[in-house]
Amino acid sequence: MQNRLTINDIARLSGVGKSTVSRVLNNEGNVSPQTRERVLQVIEQEHFSPSKSARAMRGFSDKIVAIIVSRLDSPSENQAVRAMLPLFYQQGYDPIVLESQFSAERVKEHLQVLKQRNIDGVVLFGFTGLSAQMLTPWKDKLVMLARDMPGLSSVCYDDAGAVQLLMQKLLAQDIRSVGFIGVSPHDTTTGQRRSEAYRAFCQEHHLTPHIVLGELTYQSGFELIPQLLDRDIQAVICASDTIAIGAQKYLQQQQIRDVQVCGIGNNPLLHFLFPQSLSVELGYGAGGEAAAKQLLAQLDGSATLQQLIIPGQLAV
Numbered sequence: 001m002q003n004r005l006t007i008n009d010i011a012r013l014s015g016v017g018k019s020t021v022s023r024v025l026n027n028e029g030n031v032s033p034q035t036r037e038r039v040l041q042v043i044e045q046e047h048f049s050p051s052k053s054a055r056a057m058r059g060f061s062d063k064i065v066a067i068i069v070s071r072l073d074s075p076s077e078n079q080a081v082r083a084m085l086p087l088f089y090q091q092g093y094d095p096i097v098l099e100s101q102f103s104a105e106r107v108k109e110h111l112q113v114l115k116q117r118n119i120d121g122v123v124l125f126g127f128t129g130l131s132a133q134m135l136t137p138w139k140d141k142l143v144m145l146a147r148d149m150p151g152l153s154s155v156c157y158d159d160a161g162a163v164q165l166l167m168q169k170l171l172a173q174d175i176r177s178v179g180f181i182g183v184s185p186h187d188t189t190t191g192q193r194r195s196e197a198y199r200a201f202c203q204e205h206h207l208t209p210h211i212v213l214g215e216l217t218y219q220s221g222f223e224l225i226p227q228l229l230d231r232d233i234q235a236v237i238c239a240s241d242t243i244a245i246g247a248q249k250y251l252q253q254q255q256i257r258d259v260q261v262c263g264i265g266n267n268p269l270l271h272f273l274f275p276q277s278l279s280v281e282l283g284y285g286a287g288g289e290a291a292a293k294q295l296l297a298q299l300d301g302s303a304t305l306q307q308l309i310i311p312g313q314l315a316v
């Protein structure tokens, strides 16, 4: 196999110094037109392209952005990622996808590698437990999605608004006995913000709250809904559509048809399997698009840091 040429080889073949080749590659001044032409000719003849690590060491951009998802199997995150990709491609960026599994330590490791590789920018699906200290050095080239953090650009969903929309809809149908399947309050958005909005609505409208907490899985919906059925509910709000799929599956197996199941996220699978469900379109696609646009604008210097909230609406 032929050895890869280095900048030193190009310098020798062109009869110039290494720094001159570097200046030609960087398109910098201080090189005569004749010398530039000679170096470019050698580069062309030898089909030379600097290795990625050499480019990174010199501060070149390889036009790569990283997307750090929390879970590769999350329907909501997949929707957001799919909406981002065309925007990155249009601007000549190659996206790479990494997974955090909600581990701050893993995000730290990913960021270290991304820094060494001179990656241009990062969209990070945020979660509780990430520290500002770790992320602040990235602030100009990072957008956080699904969570906010002071001093960083972010795109969030309207967690409380989604629960309010569902509760208002149920109340308008005179449904007053509503249960809630949520997730741990250690999860600030899907957990704490959605559960608190449910509690606050119940308090404001003199409804008795019935809350059970589980995980972000359909198994949780399946396993937890029996506890709410014991409390004679007419409807249940699930903190996500994935949880709602599990709850619906249980009701289907038990042939229970008089409990209205509501979810959050407008997951097409929920509507396909259980079209009688009610859900809120949170705007995962719009969120992904907004995050990609914001990152691109930060990278080309046309935008400052921004905190955006995508409004939700009842799915039809």
Ligand SMILES: O=P(O)(O)OC[C@H]1O[C@H](O[C@H]2O[C@H](CO)[C@@H](O)[C@H](O)[C@H]2O)[C@H](O)[C@@H](O)[C@@H]1O
Residues within 6 Å of the ligand: 070, 073, 074, 075, 076, 077, 125, 126, 127, 128, 145, 146, 147, 157, 187, 188, 189, 190, 191, 216, 239, 240, 241, 242, 243, 264, 265, 282
């Ligand atoms: O079942 P899914 O489609 O995966 O949706 C569940 C929720 O996923 C997202 O929230 C979770 O991940 C966020 C990062 O993307 C994180 O900030 C949050 O704490 C997690 O709960 C999504 O943001 C929610 O809208 C979905 O309901």
